[in-house]
Amino acid sequence: MELKDLTCPTCGAPVKLRTRFVQVAVCEYCNQTLVIHDDKLDPTGKTAKMTQYPTPFSVGRYGSLKGTEFEVIGRVRYEYDEGWWDEWCLSIGGEKLIWIEEDEGLFRSFERVRIKSAITPWDDVFPGSSININKVDVFVTEKNEAKIIGAEGNLTVKRVPGTTLKYLDGTGNEQQYTIEFYEKSITLKSGEDLERGDFVFKEE
Numbered sequence: 001m002e003l004k005d006l007t008c009p010t011c012g013a014p015v016k017l018r019t020r021f022v023q024v025a026v027c028e029y030c031n032q033t034l035v036i037h038d039d040k041l042d043p044t045g046k047t048a049k050m051t052q053y054p055t056p057f058s059v060g061r062y063g064s065l066k067g068t069e070f071e072v073i074g075r076v077r078y079e080y081d082e083g084w085w086d087e088w089c090l091s092i093g094g095e096k097l098i099w100i101e102e103d104e105g106l107f108r109s110f111e112r113v114r115i116k117s118a119i120t121p122w123d124d125v126f127p128g129s130s131i132n133i134n135k136v137d138v139f140v141t142e143k144n145e146a147k148i149i150g151a152e153g154n155l156t157v158k159r160v161p162g163t164t165l166k167y168l169d170g171t172g173n174e175q176q177y178t179i180e181f182y183e184k185s186i187t188l189k190s191g192e193d194l195e196r197g198d199f200v201f202k203e204e
């Protein structure tokens with residue numbers, strides 16, 4: 001696996017790509033959000049510096065989750081009416097990815113799942129009802145809107161600050177589901193709760 005070194009088109013600083021799956025990289029010098037197209041970095045004009053809060057995660061930090069070693073390569077911050085949450089992108093040896101949602105000290109791992117069935121439109125769903133996704137009955141617990149307000153490091157999904165989304169949270173088949181409705185796409189995530197003790201971090 002060979003990763004080319006790229007240069008930020010806005011400020012000229014080197015931009016490190018930590019896996020070949022990277023779609024978005026944020027310049028650590030000028031905070032420009034850069035989208036990767038044909039091995040080139042396109043500036044989006046979006047810079048969003050995040051307020052820092054205490055967290056064991058940081059981009060570039062190494063650790064392990066239930067014995068599996070990872071490197072933290074990126075983060076996305078979402079804001080909604082009651083606050084915000086972060087999603088951390090972890091690289092497992094550059095070949096596999098795990099995403100961790102951190103919300104007020106609660107941790108959840110999730111993966112993106114292919115949608116193989118029709119999805120009921122967000123407008124037609126209400127908390128307390130059930131919808132069928134990929135042959136699983138999902139009991140909807142939350143319906144809300146959010147906005148991406150910050151990003152840093154490498155992201156393996158195309159998430160850019162300023163993007164708005166609508167989402168549904170629910171449970172089914174002993175899993176937690178989130179369906180995100182973007183302007184032009186729908187993303188399905190399934191995950192499970194983790195304990196803080198499931199993570200071991202290397203000293204920085």
Ligand SMILES: [Zn+2]
Nearest residue numbers: 008011027030
């Ligand atoms: Zn830059």
